[in-house]
Amino acid sequence: MLEPSSGMLEASSGMLEATSGMLEASSGMLEASCGMREASCRMLEASCGMLEASSGMLEASSRMLEASSGMLDASSGMRETSSGMLEASSGMLEASSRMLEASTGMLQKLSKVLPGR
Numbered sequence: 001m002l003e004p005s006s007g008m009l010e011a012s013s014g015m016l017e018a019t020s021g022m023l024e025a026s027s028g029m030l031e032a033s034c035g036m037r038e039a040s041c042r043m044l045e046a047s048c049g050m051l052e053a054s055s056g057m058l059e060a061s062s063r064m065l066e067a068s069s070g071m072l073d074a075s076s077g078m079r080e081t082s083s084g085m086l087e088a089s090s091g092m093l094e095a096s097s098r099m100l101e102a103s104t105g106m107l108q109k110l111s112k113v114l115p116g117r
């Protein structure tokens with residue numbers, strides 16, 4: 001009767017060892033899962049940092065675009081002003097030319113009227 005009990009004891013011991021091995025494996029898997037979770041959290045933090053940096057760069061690009069647009073508007077205004085000044089100068093030159101012609105004509109008439117001078 002002792003022999004069957006001894007066999008059962010050995011079987012129970014084997015089952016206990018197997019259960020212990022499974023527990024160790026489960027513990028290892030749990031540690032691995034925790035490690036993977038921590039790595040995922042770090043990757044998520046890094047992604048958030050990159051997203052913030054991208055947002056900052058986008059904002060800076062937007063401000064640069066606004067500044068460029070303002071400079072373009074100013075250049076356009078300066079071009080229009082220069083064009084207006086050129087037209088005014090051309091008009092003044094034309095008026096000066098007509099005044100010169102009129103003055104020349106008057107001098108010719110005066111020279112005919114005053115022959116001795």
